Amino acid sequence: MKTNLIQSYLDGNNFALQQYNSDKVRHDFDVKKELTNHTFIKPLPGNGKLVKNSVFDTPAELFKDYKYNLRAFRHALKGKANDHELGTLNDFGMKLGGLAIATYLLTKRATPKTKIMEFVGFATFFAAMDIWPKLALQLPAQMLHGFNIRQKYRDNVGTKKMVFQDHQFIPWDLYSDEEINKIGDRMRVPKDMKNRRDFIQEKMRKIALQNNTMWMLTSGFATPIMSALLCNILEKPIAKIQHNTRNVKANELLANFPEEISKYNYDENSNALSELLAKYKDKPVNSQMLKRISANLSEGVDDGTAKAIFYDLKNLFGSTNVYTVDKNTVQDLTNLFKKNFLKLGLSKGELDVLVPSEKMAEIFEKNGLLKDGISDFSQHLLTIQKTIMGNASKLYNSNNDKTNLKRIEFILDNMLSPSSPNADSEVKKILKSKNSAILNSELSDKIINISKVLNGLKARSQVLDKYVYLKAAQAPETVLANVWNNFTDELPEIFGITPDEIKKSRYDRELVSKLLQSKIESIVSNDEHYENVVKMLAGKLVNMHLDTDFGDSEKLMNEDISQYKMHVVQSFDSAGDSLKELNMPTVARRIVGYDKMGDKSSLKNIQLSYLTDRVKGVRTSFYQLLNTLDVYRRIAKSKDANSDEAKLAKSVLLEGHTSDYATKFYMLRHPKNSDNLNELVEFSNDSEFYKRVMNLMFNDKIDETTKNKTQDSVVLKALEKYRKDMYEIFGDEFNFAKPYHIIRPNGRKATSEEKFIQKGCPIDEMFFNLFKSKYNSQKWFNIFGKMGAILFGVTVLSQFFMGRMKTNKENKS
């Protein structure tokens, strides 16, 4: 409740006076003198102050507001806040809630720009709430009526309020007569009016009330629309900032390569390996040990490399050539003998006597043959021979059975003798089935070194993968995706395609193709227009080259090595060499290939080619635009503009997929069609047709205008290379799917993947997708932009109908 100063003074309550005697009070004002004047008690002079509206005052005002909010919170916490303070805390709560929403939604978004846009949405919403009344009401009202309808003032206790918030309680004393009269002059209130100030005040009250009501009626529409439009406008600059930030971030990864590698810590993995090695120290190698150590080394690598690690490790463990013979081995041996002796038609009883499993094990044990670390099996073989032959002699001691005895001896000899000098006999293979190598310190050290090499490579790969992801991953908002979007975004403008044409053709690729054909034909038919379009396109291509130089295949082919390639080569080659030295040849081959220069399936090559292929796909997609323009131009200027070759070239250049080069040419022009097929084909037996079309598209001389407008930059050279690659890759006999259409026999082999990358995105498909997204954003902008504009217009116009009051003639003096 506001303090009654007079009553407080009479009651001797000094608190109220202290409150009044603040710094904000006029220094020459003596409250005691005023209040002791009992003969003429009048209202105290107003000591609130209008808040300054200058831009320069904004920081100070913001600081005061911040302080006020903090104080309000403190008061509310103690239960001592006033109504105004509680009102400001409600605003604070609303903003806090908005911030919580933006923060949560941020976690649901995958890309940096969409994450940023959540906060932009939050900020623009609250900004729109604030800006709308200022822009659509305050500013027009100020211009038309000469006063600020949203003027704020600060009262004696520091509370900031709007002067016209409640039109029934307006602190008019804050306005001097001079100010009011000035406003009145602006409102064209007659100067000779009686009680002029009252009239002006009433008019101001009315205008303020009407504006406040208008604010309530319009802000519901205006705030979301304005916020959405602001987001729409801000999206592009934010995308640009995000693009630059991403680029810099990616480049820094390579610039600070050693530091970046050190961020990837494999201590956990190394410690786990050390524990494993300690556990298995000096113990015979077994399959569980192999699996666990192999699993540790394979952590974070692909399946192929993991298999290679297992394979090499197995060989590494087995290379010591010491084995274990135990009861299971003896059992395996007896099973083998029984299986072979069964061929003699012996009964089960005979076999059990001949090869007694348990007794055989006892004999082995008795002779000390069941043990680890065996490298010489001569005693084992002798014992086996003696035992079996001894049993056989006992079993077949009569003359009649001598045949069986000899057969057994023969089979036994075969089993104990190797089939070739370097091979092991059947029996020896079983005896060698259990390697009993010991995990000694030498082997442990080797495994630790292997782990170090592999972990080093993993860390390097992580940094390189991160770089590749930021630059060119198949994901939104990568550097390459941004390059694509920026390039295609301006294509409708370059090709002179109107929003209406986009609207009409967006549902059908065929329509897009027809539209493009007519647009390009129109461009190439006019010299000046063609020059401009080629110039614009060349400019964009130059920028594209600059933005995608990280994946420059030219650099990779030449000695001018890119930083990325340098790190890939160094990382993979050094790991490969080290692993070879550590007896891990399969893993080394998996990493660098048989030959450091080639081997497409090696990890090193995949690391290199992914980046260059992605960039190449984008570049060829855009270079086909320039080539298509050039071909259309040459066709337009030639006499054979309506030839079959020209028609097909025009169509294939706009719509052709990789497969079209195989099917379209072949089906139309098969030279060996049967009589039945002849009916379906316009011109058969034309084996040169494909060659002519290919020459027209990619081999004939470039148009002079195209050449002139592109020769100053890298573009002409790149265009020529694009044409050469297309001609060789799609024209070679190895590559073309159908026979009889060879234009360059035995030239350059290309896989279907290479063809796909070389072809890039067909032009009509590129525009089709572009039209759909362009139309959507244009349509959205049209709907809500118009709504916003109409709302703004109506709100501004409404000012002209506000504050209308009849000037009473009697009021005039």
Next chain:
Amino acid sequence: MILPIHKSNITFRHQEAEPEKKLPSKEEEDVLLENNLTNRSRIALDKFTKAFTVYPARGMKGSINSNFYEFLTMGTVPYVIGSATLMGVFNYANKHFSHEQAKAASKLGSKMALGVLLYALFKSVSKSFINYPVKWATGVDTQLPYRKVNHILQEDPNDFDLTSYEYHKVGESVEFTRWDLLYGDSKDKKTLNEKYDKIAKKNGLGENLNDSDQAVKPLYREVLVKSNLARSISSYLWAAVGVAMAVQKPWEDYFKGATLKFWTPDFYKSMKIFGRSFVKSAKELYSPSGAVKNIEKYAGKTLIGVAAASTLLGLLNTLHITSKPSKTKESDVIDANKESVVS
């Protein structure tokens, strides 16, 4: 001296009969209303209707009778229209898109629209998390409504209906709380302080107090301020939980068959799916499936935790009342009029 008679001095007018002096009826007084569902609904409907009709008309005319209550009540207008526009911004243009893009856009748009609804729902419901516990613990009903009679000025000679009603809350202003409405019949001592007595008793201030109203008022005010703070912060955080709920994947099941045609059996089926999706979404928000990063795993839990904590802390602060009179016995207090020696 007899003054000369001029035409201008003489006026003839019809003298109306003096109206009988009546005691003010219930219709002419401010009346405390019971805080029940019926009254709350009636008040909400009245305010909602007038916010869109009478009040804007008065405001746009610049009527002297338009007041601050009407301006504040009109705050509903941007809230409702803004919600609808926000839904429109995300959905209206979708029908112009190609089929697959419209489908993708609608998926997001429907979630955003649902977000607007759940924002309002959670914000409104979460206020009860403060209001009811405070009422049960302290006896102070911070939302107690009353009807205020407003006598307006005649602006038009044909306007004879010069009474308007406003719906306020007793504690809506902490500076101008309507203490008078909490008193009972001034002639009946039993009922005069009945409401204050109850609050005093509930808060351990004692029974049969001579001036329970004076003892209760500071406490009442403190509860009003603190509960207001708690509501202001927690309700918006719960509203954020509502939006977070709305963007969960399980809602997509509901959107596939959602209908507002309540006269068809499909509506009830869709309501069932709504309930199921609500539960699943709540679970998904708390413990997201397939979340990879920690920030995704814990974002929902944190948001719910912060909202719940704001309610809990707000409540604890509200219930920690510092304005209770001291319980020190009178005999223990040093009489300032008597001499005393400090050793």
